[in-house]
Amino acid sequence: MEKSIRQKIREIVGREHCSDSREDLILYSYDAMNRRYLPDMVAHPQTALEVSRLLKLANERSFPVVPRGAGTGLTGGSLAIDGGLVLTTRRMNRILEIDPDSLTAWVEPGVLNGELQKAAAKYSLFFPPDPASMEFSTLGGNAAENAGGTRAVKYGVTRDYVMALEVVMPTGEIVHTGSASIKSVTGYDLTRLIVGSEGTLGVITRLLLKLVPVPESVGTMLASFSEIQSAARAVARIMSGRVTPSTLEFMDRNAVECVKAYLEEDIPAGAAALLLMEVDGSPSVVEEDAGTIEEACYKEGALQVKSAREADERASLWTARRSLSPAIMKIKPLKINEDVSVPRMKIPDLITGIEKLATRHRLTIVNFGHAGDGNVHVNLLLDPDDKDEVSRAQEAVRELFELVVSLGGSLSGEHGIGIAKAPYLGIELENSAIEVMRKIKQALDPNNILNPHKTFDYAASSLERELVHRHE
Ligand SMILES: Cc1cc2nc3c(=O)[nH]c(=O)nc-3n(C[C@H](O)[C@H](O)[C@H](O)COP(=O)(O)OP(=O)(O)OC[C@H]3O[C@@H](n4cnc5c(N)ncnc54)[C@H](O)[C@@H]3O)c2cc1C
Numbered sequence: 179m180e181k182s183i184r185q186k187i188r189e190i191v192g193r194e195h196c197s198d199s200r201e202d203l204i205l206y207s208y209d210a211m212n213r214r215y216l217p218d219m220v221a222h223p224q225t226a227l228e229v230s231r232l233l234k235l236a237n238e239r240s241f242p243v244v245p246r247g248a249g250t251g252l253t254g255g256s257l258a259i260d261g262g263l264v265l266t267t268r269r270m271n272r273i274l275e276i277d278p279d280s281l282t283a284w285v286e287p288g289v290l291n292g293e294l295q296k297a298a299a300k301y302s303l304f305f306p307p308d309p310a311s312m313e314f315s316t317l318g319g320n321a322a323e324n325a326g327g328t329r330a331v332k333y334g335v336t337r338d339y340v341m342a343l344e345v346v347m348p349t350g351e352i353v354h355t356g357s358a359s360i361k362s363v364t365g366y367d368l369t370r371l372i373v374g375s376e377g378t379l380g381v382i383t384r385l386l387l388k389l390v391p392v393p394e395s396v397g398t399m400l401a402s403f404s405e406i407q408s409a410a411r412a413v414a415r416i417m418s419g420r421v422t423p424s425t426l427e428f429m430d431r432n433a434v435e436c437v438k439a440y441l442e443e444d445i446p447a448g449a450a451a452l453l454l455m456e457v458d459g460s461p462s463v464v465e466e467d468a469g470t471i472e473e474a475c476y477k478e479g480a481l482q483v484k485s486a487r488e489a490d491e492r493a494s495l496w497t498a499r500r501s502l503s504p505a506i507m508k509i510k511p512l513k514i515n516e517d518v519s520v521p522r523m524k525i526p527d528l529i530t531g532i533e534k535l536a537t538r539h540r541l542t543i544v545n546f547g548h549a550g551d552g553n554v555h556v557n558l559l560l561d562p563d564d565k566d567e568v569s570r571a572q573e574a575v576r577e578l579f580e581l582v583v584s585l586g587g588s589l590s591g592e593h594g595i596g597i598a599k600a601p602y603l604g605i606e607l608e609n610s611a612i613e614v615m616r617k618i619k620q621a622l623d624p625n626n627i628l629n630p631h632k633t634f635d636y637a638a639s640s641l642e643r644e645l646v647h648r649h650e
Pocket residue numbers: 209210244245246247248249250251252254255256267287308309310311314315316317318319320321322323324325326327328376377378380381382383592593629632
């Protein structure tokens with residue numbers, strides 16, 4: 179990046195709010211995908227106007243701009259593949275208003291999800307999207323990735339809670355989308371276009387979000403089954419009844435093995451699948467729904483259903499789910515974490531297919547996730563020094579995606595495409611659909627300034643080269 183461009187960036191955001199020192203650039207060179215690309219500069223604008231001026235400069239002088247929230251993305255969305263400017267939202271971090279009457283909040287994009295949860299709780303409200311990263315990921319990043327969480331089965335995902343946005347378009351215009359009114363069908367739904375666009379179509383600088391009253395009471399249940407098929411039948415029985423759990427998580431045989439050490443007394447011998455479920459509402463509704471769920475689990479052959487109402491007992495049942503990630507890392511130090519989704523009745527077919535894949539490619543694969551919405555986290559556990567295993571895993575990932583699509587599913591339920599899955603987009607989407615997306619990108623970002631390579635054009639060959647390189 180030329181000296182004169184660096185100087186202009188300093189003038190726009192202020193010398194103290196940007197840096198090109200190597201130490202600072204390294205901090206912004208990776209996200210949770212764990213790959214490194216050094217940007218040329220990082221800037222921390224505070225207003226939409228500053229963002230707009232940066233993007234106009236980028237178009238005039240032809241350098242890439244990569245928006246970045248907290249850098250917790252799992253698919254490389256905030257990586258500066260071609261260098262250029264990383265534009266963070268860390269100084270746009272104010273909760274501007276919480277309106278307890280209209281159940282809404284205006285926020286800036288750098289506010290952490292967990293900060294909004296705390297502020298909303300003062301009004302007995304909450305923001306339903308609850309990614310596991312909620313304490314350290316931003317609302318701008320959640321919107322850009324359309325993040326989901328354990329409550330999605332009842333409450334939906336981020337997209338369902340974004341009413342309006344202020345967005346700086348790739349060419350620098352500041353645009354307001356959506357409406358504070360619940361019903362609005364004026365023009366194209368630009369809010370939905372931007373949400374989930376992974377920072378490729380605009381930089382979000384303000385969000386109007388919906389909030390929901392905190393339920394009076396919550397019940398948690400942990401059910402153990404001897405096989406995944408009976409757990410899946412229990413899910414079907416629960417969902418086709420009149421109960422909608424607020425959480426319905428599952429763990430397969432390998433996942434159960436991982437957490438057994440943490441939860442000996444809660445998991446009976448012979449358990450090969452777990453369902454962690456929650457219901458919320460008034461105390462009487464919670465009692466009734468919890469009873470219905472318990473009955474459904476036992477009818478489908480549950481070995482045991484543990485139930486909790488008080489916060490500390492509930493937290494203890496959640497230990498199984500929360501201890502999974504650290505437990506998995508004890509088996510092998512590297513994991514490829516795919517977050518595929520299938521229609522929920524296809525989960526047993528998916529698990530059976532994954533077991534076959536694991537045997538064929540001699541891999542350890544641990545599956546868990548959101549049974550209620552069919553979003554399964556498939557974790558391939560690897561030894562980074564075993565190049566042959568890494569290469570077998572890459573083959574297995576492609577076959578996994580083909581399996582998922584053959585079951586009517588999707589490559590990503592919540593983590594996005596970024597660069598991690600860009601080479602596989604054509605497995606799910608037909609060329610004509612990809613072409614429409616490309617045309618939208620070209621129309622809004624004719625110079626391909628904003629977050630290039632994400633979603634579409636990251637070649638499989640470079641991905642494979644890097645994966646191998648990373649483990650050398
Ligand atoms: C331990 C862990 C658990 C996780 N659990 C979940 C989970 O349960 N559910 C889930 O969905 N995800 C999960 N994630 C993934 C990640 O936290 C989410 O994708 C999150 O939404 C990313 O937010 P961020 O602020 O870190 O964004 P970043 O990683 O900084 O950026 C993500 C993408 O958003 C773009 N972006 C960021 N801010 C803006 C903005 N203001 N305007 C336009 N584009 C922007 C970036 O360019 C990038 O493409 C998890 C990650 C980790 C590490």
